[in-house]
Amino acid sequence: MQFGYFDDEAREYVITRPDTPLPWINYLGCEDYFGIISNTAGGYSFYKDARLRRLTRYRYNNAPLDSGGRYIYLRDDDAPASPFWSPTWQPTRTPLDEYECRHGMGYTTIQSTRLGIKANTRYFIPLGANLEIWQLTLTNQRPEAANLSIFATVEFCLWDAMDDATNFQRNYSVGEVEVVDGVIYHKTEYRERRDHFAFFTCSEKLSSFDTDREAFLGPYRGWESPRGVERGSLRNSIAHGWQPIGAMHVKVALQPGEGRTVIFLLGYQENPLGEKFDPPGTQTINKHTVVPVIRRFLQPVEVSAVFNDLREHWRGLLGKLQVHTPDIHTDRMVNIWNVCQLMSTFNFSRSASYFESGIGRGMGFRDSNQDLLGFVHLMPEQARQRILDLAATQLPTGGAYHQYQPLTKRGNNEVGSGFNDDPLWLVLSVAAYIQETGKWDILDELVPYDNAPGTEENLYAHLQRSMQYTLDRLGPHDLPLIGRADWNDCLNLNCFSSSPGQSFQTTTNKDGKVAESVFIAGLFILAAQMMIQITLRRAGDQEAQVYCQAIDHMEKAVWAAGWDGNWFRRAYDDSGEPVGSSTCKDGQIFIEPQGICIMAGLGIADGKARQALDSVAERLATPHGIMLHQPGYTQYYLNLGEISSYPPGYKENGSVFCHTNPWIMIAEAMVGNGARAHDYYLRINPSRREEISDVHRCEPYVYAQMIAGREAPTHGEAKNSWLTGTAAWNYLAVTQWILGIRPEFDGLRIDPCIPPEWDDFSVERIFRGCRLNITVRNPQHVSRGVTRVTVDGVKIEGSLVKLEALSGAHQVEVWLGG
Numbered sequence: 001m002q003f004g005y006f007d008d009e010a011r012e013y014v015i016t017r018p019d020t021p022l023p024w025i026n027y028l029g030c031e032d033y034f035g036i037i038s039n040t041a042g043g044y045s046f047y048k049d050a051r052l053r054r055l056t057r058y059r060y061n062n063a064p065l066d067s068g069g070r071y072i073y074l075r076d077d078d079a080p081a082s083p084f085w086s087p088t089w090q091p092t093r094t095p096l097d098e099y100e101c102r103h104g105m106g107y108t109t110i111q112s113t114r115l116g117i118k119a120n121t122r123y124f125i126p127l128g129a130n131l132e133i134w135q136l137t138l139t140n141q142r143p144e145a146a147n148l149s150i151f152a153t154v155e156f157c158l159w160d161a162m163d164d165a166t167n168f169q170r171n172y173s174v175g176e177v178e179v180v181d182g183v184i185y186h187k188t189e190y191r192e193r194r195d196h197f198a199f200f201t202c203s204e205k206l207s208s209f210d211t212d213r214e215a216f217l218g219p220y221r222g223w224e225s226p227r228g229v230e231r232g233s234l235r236n237s238i239a240h241g242w243q244p245i246g247a248m249h250v251k252v253a254l255q256p257g258e259g260r261t262v263i264f265l266l267g268y269q270e271n272p273l274g275e276k277f278d279p280p281g282t283q284t285i286n287k288h289t290v291v292p293v294i295r296r297f298l299q300p301v302e303v304s305a306v307f308n309d310l311r312e313h314w315r316g317l318l319g320k321l322q323v324h325t326p327d328i329h330t331d332r333m334v335n336i337w338n339v340c341q342l343m344s345t346f347n348f349s350r351s352a353s354y355f356e357s358g359i360g361r362g363m364g365f366r367d368s369n370q371d372l373l374g375f376v377h378l379m380p381e382q383a384r385q386r387i388l389d390l391a392a393t394q395l396p397t398g399g400a401y402h403q404y405q406p407l408t409k410r411g412n413n414e415v416g417s418g419f420n421d422d423p424l425w426l427v428l429s430v431a432a433y434i435q436e437t438g439k440w441d442i443l444d445e446l447v448p449y450d451n452a453p454g455t456e457e458n459l460y461a462h463l464q465r466s467m468q469y470t471l472d473r474l475g476p477h478d479l480p481l482i483g484r485a486d487w488n489d490c491l492n493l494n495c496f497s498s499s500p501g502q503s504f505q506t507t508t509n510k511d512g513k514v515a516e517s518v519f520i521a522g523l524f525i526l527a528a529q530m531m532i533q534i535t536l537r538r539a540g541d542q543e544a545q546v547y548c549q550a551i552d553h554m555e556k557a558v559w560a561a562g563w564d565g566n567w568f569r570r571a572y573d574d575s576g577e578p579v580g581s582s583t584c585k586d587g588q589i590f591i592e593p594q595g596i597c598i599m600a601g602l603g604i605a606d607g608k609a610r611q612a613l614d615s616v617a618e619r620l621a622t623p624h625g626i627m628l629h630q631p632g633y634t635q636y637y638l639n640l641g642e643i644s645s646y647p648p649g650y651k652e653n654g655s656v657f658c659h660t661n662p663w664i665m666i667a668e669a670m671v672g673n674g675a676r677a678h679d680y681y682l683r684i685n686p687s688r689r690e691e692i693s694d695v696h697r698c699e700p701y702v703y704a705q706m707i708a709g710r711e712a713p714t715h716g717e718a719k720n721s722w723l724t725g726t727a728a729w730n731y732l733a734v735t736q737w738i739l740g741i742r743p744e745f746d747g748l749r750i751d752p753c754i755p756p757e758w759d760d761f762s763v764e765r766i767f768r769g770c771r772l773n774i775t776v777r778n779p780q781h782v783s784r785g786v787t788r789v790t791v792d793g794v795k796i797e798g799s800l801v802k803l804e805a806l807s808g809a810h811q812v813e814v815w816l817g818g
């Protein structure tokens with residue numbers, strides 16, 4: 001069953017009924033001001049940081065779902081008895097005669113018709129501005145004139161979303177607003193240490209307004225039935241404490257067939273410290289800085305122009321890599337939606353989505369480094385800055401804060417460090433940056449540790465410390481100690497928590513000197529391979545030699561203690577017992593070590609990789625994707641931690657944790673099984689799953705973090721869409737390993753591993769300033785094997801396109817064969 005369809009031409013997903021199984025959201029904003037918006041206009045906005053600078057309120061976990069948003073009401077002033085309605089369906093949920101939501105790249109348009117009044121609202125955030133535009137066009141399709149009242153509303157958040165949701169004894173007394181010249185200013189705490197305020201205004205003269213929630217809604221009423229809208233006029237209330245809101249009332253008279261556009265602006269503004277008040281010495285906001293901004297964006301011509309700029313911006317981003325394959329689901333994700341999701345994971349890491357409250361987590365060190373792997377070709381300069389920001393939170397030990405807050409860019413002390421895989425991901429992101437851009441000078445950038453001035457070393461030294469961090473922490477089997485957790489945040493082998501409410505990630509009851517991770521061993525080898533290539537081009541043979549030996553040593557340890565006979569083991573617990581072994585009762589085989597060890601090349605030469613992948617196919621693969629482990633943990637295991645806290649089939653306890661599936665796709669491609677690699681890709685591809693939207697339930701245009709596993713009663717149901725490492729890794733798996741267009745240090749490798757039935761495919765890719773039009777032909781229907789490559793008609797040796805001498809556009813032709 002479907003709730004909409006893809007409009008690939010327009011690069012939109014079109015939702016055709018408002019009651020989707022869950023709110024299906026989109027992101028607005030590209031730079032500093034952001035918002036999430038659902039298909040019924042739910043959601044919230046923030047400046048840079050969803051926790052520390054939240055502009056509007058949203059109520060997670062509420063009934064009905066998706067409460068709080070950019071709500072508009074329409075009222076028929078000629079027929080006051082007829083019910084008013086929401087043209088975006090929520091919050092009144094009045095039946096609409098027509099409804100359509102189009103989520104596009106950085107904008108959302110919701111259009112509906114009721115009783116002959118057509119309403120089209122386009123929500124977007126222009127580039128270079130800290131505000132959002134709601135562009136509402138009303139058209140009167142009735143045979144007679146219509147007199148309508150429009151009410152546009154937001155509920156302000158008192159900036160720190162955590163405090164806003166908890167500290168009511170204070171918050172009910174601090175709220176302050178001003179209303180001047182048709183602009184509602186939200187200025188809570190502006191009197192003291194804040195230099196920022198929010199504003200809400202529109203292009204029409206206000207008939208009335210409210211800034212006090214109760215005055216607008218009426219006592220004991222909700223957003224679905226505001227007293228003020230029912231009455232057709234607002235109270236011009238000024239909020240003093242309690243819940244400040246912005247509610248604006250505009251009247252429009254429309255002749256038959258007439259249309260009218262009204263522009264609403266919600267924005268954020270900072271004032272220079274010495275110029276907060278005007279006149280000085282008062283408590284009144286200095287509005288000289290913001291009034292010109294408001295004037296500019298209330299002009300319809302300007303609004304059209306900035307919307308076009310936004311479209312151009314996205315056209316440029318999507319144009320960096322476009323593919324044309326025999327498979328529509330591949331094309332649609334790679335060319336449009338996966339890129340959109342990559343932008344979101346870059347901007348928000350795991351902080352703000354319909355499932356992530358924006359309060360709990362800032363930017364993850366591990367997460368952000370992995371997100372960069374898929375993002376780096378889109379905006380290399382931003383990727384470079386992110387790498388330097390991340391590296392600046394690294395600790396002198398080589399370890400890393402697990403998270404940082406985007407507003408401050410400081411490591412987050414509450415979570416701290418000790419996730420022993422974290423530092424290695426930095427090596428992978430830096431390598432990906434150099435492979436994409438060829439800009440080796442990033443290694444010379446001076447970066448502090450723990451943001452402490454005076455501690456700067458070059459980025460290369462940071463990478464060396466990342467590697468050394470693992471080597472300094474080896475356990476009884478010479479495998480890396482796991483610390484608080486590795487990639488799997490919930491495999492907490494030193495936690496041993498028996499008190500409810502303790503954090504599995506930060507509680508440590510063991511000294512950490514025994515529990516080891518085979519996963520980190522594989523990741524270390526992968527990172528060390530990058531270091532060898534980097535050092536060979538930089539420090540020379542000797543240092544490369546050190547990493548060669550380290551790999552050698554680590555590989556020996558994996559084969560001695562990490563191989564279970566038919567697959568790689570996962571770990572050793574604090575008693576030295578294996579995790580992920582056929583000797584275990586639950587959790588006999590895990591996906592992660594199969595993925596990472598094979599990606600590091602282990603077992604490819606001697607067939608063990610093939611064997612491990614066959615075990616994955618047999619034991620972990622389902623029609624809905626590949627599960628994390630099997631069997632799921634049937635009870636809570638003190639020695640394993642959070643992984644066994646989830647019921648089997650959910651989250652880290654054996655769901656299809658999508659992030660890991662592309663590792664297996666890459667591994668399958670590395671052993672030459674293109675059919676299986678692509679088949680796995682399709683199982684979790686949301687476009688492919690669109691036709692089972694009633695089962696999948698999350699958005700059919702973005703990957704979800706998890707799909708309930710075989711042991712779950714809701715097998716196939718997705719959760720936690722949007723903010724997941726799945727975005728970057730799937731993009732990598734399909735573009736670099738299945739289609740095989742892969743940046744390397746010395747050029748662009750072309751080495752596809754595709755389903756053998758494919759006749760051909762083509763790719764346009766911008767790489768180091770060149771535009772490459774690549775055509776791959778597969779006349780003998782093989783999966784893999786490049787037999788000939790020509791660049792502009794001239795045959796080259798091998799399959800690496802080196803670009804030193806090139807610029808401009810080039811034709812690359814590739815033939816596969818046996």
Ligand code: GLC
Binds near residue numbers: 350486489725
């Ligand atoms: C979440 C975390 C990520 C972790 C994964 C597995 O996606 O953000 O860091 O690797 O879960 O636990």
Ligand code: GLC
Binds near residue numbers: 490651
């Ligand atoms: C990871 C996991 C989640 C866990 C969380 C703890 O992101 O996905 O299950 O609860 O980390 O921070």
